[in-house]
Amino acid sequence: MKRNERGYPLFTLGCAVLMLFGSAAAQIFLPPAPPKQPSEYGKVVLDNYASKPGSPGAVVFDHWLHRSKFTCRLCHVDIGFAMLAKATGITAESNGQGFHCGACHDGKRLVKGKPVFAACSSSPADAQCNRCHSVGKYAARKYEYNTFTAKFPKAMMYGIDWQAAEAKGMIKPIDVMEGVTFRKAQIQGREDFGITAGVPWVHPVYFSHDKHSIWNGCELCHPEIFPTAKKSDVQYTMYSNVHGRHCGACHLRVAFPLNSCQQCHPRAPMWAQQ
Amino acid sequence: MTVWRTFKWIRVATLLVVAISMGSVCAVGQGAKKSTVDQDGQQVAQRSTSAHEWQKEFDQVCSTTQEAMSFSENELAKFVQRCDALLPQIEKLDETRKKVYLGRLRMCRGLYAYVLESKRNEKK
Numbered sequence: 259m260k261r262n263e264r265g266y267p268l269f270t271l272g273c274a275v276l277m278l279f280g281s282a283a284a285q286i287f288l289p290p291a292p293p294k295q296p297s298e299y300g301k302v303v304l305d306n307y308a309s310k311p312g313s314p315g316a317v318v319f320d321h322w323l324h325r326s327k328f329t330c331r332l333c334h335v336d337i338g339f340a341m342l343a344k345a346t347g348i349t350a351e352s353n354g355q356g357f358h359c360g361a362c363h364d365g366k367r368l369v370k371g372k373p374v375f376a377a378c379s380s381s382p383a384d385a386q387c388n389r390c391h392s393v394g395k396y397a398a399r400k401y402e403y404n405t406f407t408a409k410f411p412k413a414m415m416y417g418i419d420w421q422a423a424e425a426k427g428m429i430k431p432i433d434v435m436e437g438v439t440f441r442k443a444q445i446q447g448r449e450d451f452g453i454t455a456g457v458p459w460v461h462p463v464y465f466s467h468d469k470h471s472i473w474n475g476c477e478l479c480h481p482e483i484f485p486t487a488k489k490s491d492v493q494y495t496m497y498s499n500v501h502g503r504h505c506g507a508c509h510l511r512v513a514f515p516l517n518s519c520q521q522c523h524p525r526a527p528m529w530a531q532q
Numbered sequence: 533m534t535v536w537r538t539f540k541w542i543r544v545a546t547l548l549v550v551a552i553s554m555g556s557v558c559a560v561g562q563g564a565k566k567s568t569v570d571q572d573g574q575q576v577a578q579r580s581t582s583a584h585e586w587q588k589e590f591d592q593v594c595s596t597t598q599e600a601m602s603f604s605e606n607e608l609a610k611f612v613q614r615c616d617a618l619l620p621q622i623e624k625l626d627e628t629r630k631k632v633y634l635g636r637l638r639m640c641r642g643l644y645a646y647v648l649e650s651k652r653n654e655k656k
Contacts (some may be wrong), residue, residue, distance in 0.1 A: 279543075303618060335636065340635075351628070357629070358627050440594070442597070442598045446600065476597055480646045481645070482639070482642060488649075
């Protein structure tokens with residue numbers, strides 16, 4: 259057998275093994291692409307009780323609509339919505355008691371001057387079940403993503419740039435809800451800091467406490483998402499982010515997606531500078 | 533005739549005695565009932581007062597989380613203790629209320645404990 263003939267299968271096998279490892283590593287460390295339609299990003303389908311007889315069907319919750327009106331903190335801290343879908347245990351009863359969706363959707367509370375429709379109301383006059391229980395129901399929802407966000411500034415990579423929308427005064431997320439939130443003092447500013455990337459060819463992350471605490475407060479992130487107070491103990495990796503921990507707790511599902519690399523690693527990669 | 537009249541008077545007197553005794557029994561019963569109602573009312577009032585007290589304490593403790601970084605270690609430790617003291621009271625609430633407030637308390641206590649730990653680490 260000639261030397262070239264012996265080397266060819268070995269070369270092919272080597273390439274195949276490399277590709278296999280590369281693909282496996284990409285699956286493990288690279289963030290998944292968000293849904294093609296930004297309206298689908300952050301959509302939560304609540305179907306805990308949908309299969310029960312007499313159920314009005316599964317609920318669709320759109321983050322894009324609610325985040326334009328309220329801060330993350332108000333809903334996930336004060337009202338008590340869990341950070342994982344279906345983990346809150348929302349029921350028609352709890353809504354009727356003024357908790358969960360019923361904290362705002364009681365037919366009386368005014369948000370930006372308009373009464374919020376009642377959730378799970380027993381009164382036939384208020385029956386608007388399909389507005390939330392809308393899975394598989396055509397034209398049941400009142401707001402449509404493209405129309406609602408038409409004038410909002412678009413993000414560099416994907417969806418809406420919510421921060422820019424707030425800076426331009428297009429949205430003013432409410433952080434205090436009478437009867438739900440107690441008046442809080444102005445948040446104490448914490449220093450911003452850099453996080454060195456795990457690989458040398460990626461720029462460090464510049465983390466802004468200011469930007470994050472405006473919508474989240476303190477207790478939404480600490481200690482449940484970022485549990486350790488000792489900086490040397492912190493091991494943030496893309497692996498943990500991709501698996502929904504640390505930054506991925508929000509940036510995998512609702513906040514701008516993880517594959518908008520430059521929004522966290524703000525400068526161009528090292529190779530682009532040369 | 534006289535015998536008949538005497539018998540009639542005896543009947544009337546007996547009826548009167550019976551009526552008076554029944555009336556007094558009813559009055560005593562109602563009085564007892566009223567006092568039970570009063571006691572229940574007091575208990576409800578006490579319960580609602582204590583309910584308001586835990587809510588007031590909860591609001592006081594957890595309304596200052598945004599300022600957590602400005603508190604001293606002692607103050608933070610006291611906040612953690614106050615959160616721990618609230619726990620058994622919140623556990624007595626009805627299911628939904630308990631779930632919501634336990635979650636809020638967990639976050640609030642967690643933050644104070646976190647800031648306390650970070651302050652202790654800074655000293656080391």
